[in-house]
Amino acid sequence: xxxxxxxxxxxxxxxxxxxxxxxxxxxxxxxxxxxxxxxxxxxxxxxxxxxxxxxxxxxxxxxxxxxxxxxxxxxxxxxxxxxxxxxxxxxxxxxxxxxxxxxxxxxxxxxxxxxxxxxxxxxxxxxxxxxxxxxxxxxxxxxxxxxxxxxxxxxxxxxxxxxxxxxxxxxxxxxxxxxxxxxxxxxxxxxxxxxxxxxxxxxxxxxxxxxxxxxxxxxxxxxxxxxxxxxxxxxxxxxxxxxxxxxxxxxxxxxxxxxxxxxxxxxx
Amino acid sequence: xxxxxxxxxxxxxxxxxxxxxxxxxxxxxxxxxxxxxxxxxxxxxxxxxxxxxxxxxxxxxxxxxxxxxxxxxxxxxxxxxxxxxxxxxxxxxxxxxxxxxxxxxxxxxxxxxxxxxxxxxxxxxxxxxxxxxxxxxxxxxxxxxxxxxxxxxxxxxxxxxxxxxxxxxxxxxxxxxxxxxxxxxxxxxxxxxxxxxxxxxxxxxxxxxxxxxxxxxxxxxxxxxxxxxxxx
Numbered sequence: 001x002x003x004x005x006x007x008x009x010x011x012x013x014x015x016x017x018x019x020x021x022x023x024x025x026x027x028x029x030x031x032x033x034x035x036x037x038x039x040x041x042x043x044x045x046x047x048x049x050x051x052x053x054x055x056x057x058x059x060x061x062x063x064x065x066x067x068x069x070x071x072x073x074x075x076x077x078x079x080x081x082x083x084x085x086x087x088x089x090x091x092x093x094x095x096x097x098x099x100x101x102x103x104x105x106x107x108x109x110x111x112x113x114x115x116x117x118x119x120x121x122x123x124x125x126x127x128x129x130x131x132x133x134x135x136x137x138x139x140x141x142x143x144x145x146x147x148x149x150x151x152x153x154x155x156x157x158x159x160x161x162x163x164x165x166x167x168x169x170x171x172x173x174x175x176x177x178x179x180x181x182x183x184x185x186x187x188x189x190x191x192x193x194x195x196x197x198x199x200x201x202x203x204x205x206x207x208x209x210x211x212x213x214x215x216x217x218x219x220x221x222x223x224x225x226x227x228x229x230x231x232x233x234x235x236x237x238x239x240x241x242x243x244x245x246x247x248x249x250x251x252x253x254x255x256x257x258x259x260x261x262x263x264x265x266x267x268x
Numbered sequence: 269x270x271x272x273x274x275x276x277x278x279x280x281x282x283x284x285x286x287x288x289x290x291x292x293x294x295x296x297x298x299x300x301x302x303x304x305x306x307x308x309x310x311x312x313x314x315x316x317x318x319x320x321x322x323x324x325x326x327x328x329x330x331x332x333x334x335x336x337x338x339x340x341x342x343x344x345x346x347x348x349x350x351x352x353x354x355x356x357x358x359x360x361x362x363x364x365x366x367x368x369x370x371x372x373x374x375x376x377x378x379x380x381x382x383x384x385x386x387x388x389x390x391x392x393x394x395x396x397x398x399x400x401x402x403x404x405x406x407x408x409x410x411x412x413x414x415x416x417x418x419x420x421x422x423x424x425x426x427x428x429x430x431x432x433x434x435x436x437x438x439x440x441x442x443x444x445x446x447x448x449x450x451x452x453x454x455x456x457x458x459x460x461x462x463x464x465x466x467x468x469x470x471x472x473x474x475x476x477x478x479x480x481x482x483x484x485x486x487x488x489x490x491x492x493x494x495x496x497x498x499x500x
Contacts, residue, residue, distance in 0.1 A: 026306075026376065028373060028376045028377065029369070029373060031370065031373065034366060034369055034370055034373065035366075037366075038362060038363070038366045041362045042359065042362065045355065045358050045359065045362070048494050048498060049351060049355055049498065051498075052351070052494070052498035052499070052500065053351070055500070056500060071498075071499055071500060072499050075494035075495070075498050075499050076491075076494065076495070078494070079490055079491045079493075079494050079495075082490045083487050083490055083491065086365060086483055086486060086487050086490065087483070087487065089369075090365055090366070090368075090369045090483050090486075091479075091480055091483045096310075097307065097310075099311055100310060100311060100314045103311070103314045103315060103318055104314065104317075104318070106318075107317075107318040107321050107322065108321075110322060110325075111321065111322065111325040111328075114322075114325055114326075114329055115325070115328065115329050115332060118329055118332065118333060119332060119336070122332075122333060122336045122337070123336065
């Protein structure tokens with residue numbers, strides 16, 4: 001307000017302490033509007049109560065089947081109208097500076113974001129995506145039954161990557177990579193890559209400072225300290241006797257840091 | 269003409285005691301004008317009201333969440349509430365909102381007598397709201413065993429998750445009631461200060477702030493009432 005008029009120096013008020021005290025932008029809302037808004041609020045309260053009770057009555061007496069969302073949408077819609085009236089006239093946002101209006105509307109936007117993301121999550125929980133799903137067998141596929149509840153963690157501890165390598169997602173991705181490679185480099189190059197194991201050339205499968213080897217699967221020995229090895233095997237039972245398992249553990253307890261994939265494949 | 273020391277912020281002493289308090293008010297020196305001070309206070313109050321709206325939106329989100337997860341329990345729990353008490357409370361709060369806005373209007377027009385009456389009616393409506401809520405809703409329900417969570421003790425419950433419904437009900441209306449109690453304290457402060465003549469056409473900042481807060485309390489109830497009582 002004060003910035004729109006050119007400044008005129010007033011010798012009676014050299015520091016400008018009393019500038020702008022003449023205009024008072026405070027709106028006085030007439031009592032007719034206040035009473036009118038109150039009556040409107042009463043009306044909408046009665047309306048929302050009537051709507052709710054009428055729906056119940058109609059369903060009970062005449063068997064009208066009104067979908068549930070109608071009730072909620074109407075109730076919240078009428079509440080929004082009442083809220084708008086209160087905010088615009090009782091709180092005088094209608095006569096107010098822009099910044100307050102922006103603050104209030106932004107808050108409503110934040111609330112909308114909050115509820116929307118929660119609702120998207122909740123309503124999408126039962127949805128199964130095709131390429132993620134395993135084969136749906138009535139009665140279940142008995143994954144993990146009889147294996148002492150073998151989990152992915154246990155698979156890793158045992159060095160058994162079968163659990164991961166068999167999921168449709170893993171196979172689908174592997175397949176798509178293969179197609180991309182063949183499309184770009186040709187089938188011959190792919191065959192060459194697949195069949196030339198670096199181990200055959202005398203070099204280790206492990207990356208060194210001079211050359212890096214790409215590998216499939218997990219780092220061998222990542223989860224194996226001596227204690228971990230014992231713990232993982234204790235929880236799983238493949239029908240072997242415990243004596244055999246402990247013997248196997250004792251054998252490999254020292255190799256914890258140097259195990260390679262070949263060793264892991266041979267162990268179980 | 270009474271000499272008024274206009275260089276001290278706040279309510280400086282005046283030689284003539286008949287000059288009302290609000291006329292002697294001088295804004296803080298770090299503000300250009302009293303209007304700037306008032307506008308800044310208003311922005312601050314609106315920021316606070318945003319946090320209040322977000323607080324209650326958390327409970328609305330909890331309602332939506334549990335309604336999606338356990339629709340029968342929420343619906344059955346809602347049917348235990350009597351819409352007539354909720355409707356009466358709504359009317360009481362709407363009247364209190366009106367009298368609050370009217371009190372501000374009276375102060376703007378320097379009608380101190382009417383301002384005092386309106387403020388007192390606002391406070392009485394707030395007290396009535398709490399009395400109705402306690403006497404006819406909270407105490408009977410708590411006695412019957414309709415309580416949240418592990419305290420639930422109602423023998424005729426039909427669905428497994430009804431304690432969750434009661435949790436939603438008590439927390440949302442309880443936090444709202446806490447805000448009403450806080451509002452009553454603030455309105456009592458306003459009544460006290462207004463009796464001393466602190467508010468007038470050129471100075472009523474605290475009244476404006478408490479008024480805005482009180483309207484938000486009313487706004488929250490306007491949404492809570494249909495959500496808890498009327499949606500079936």
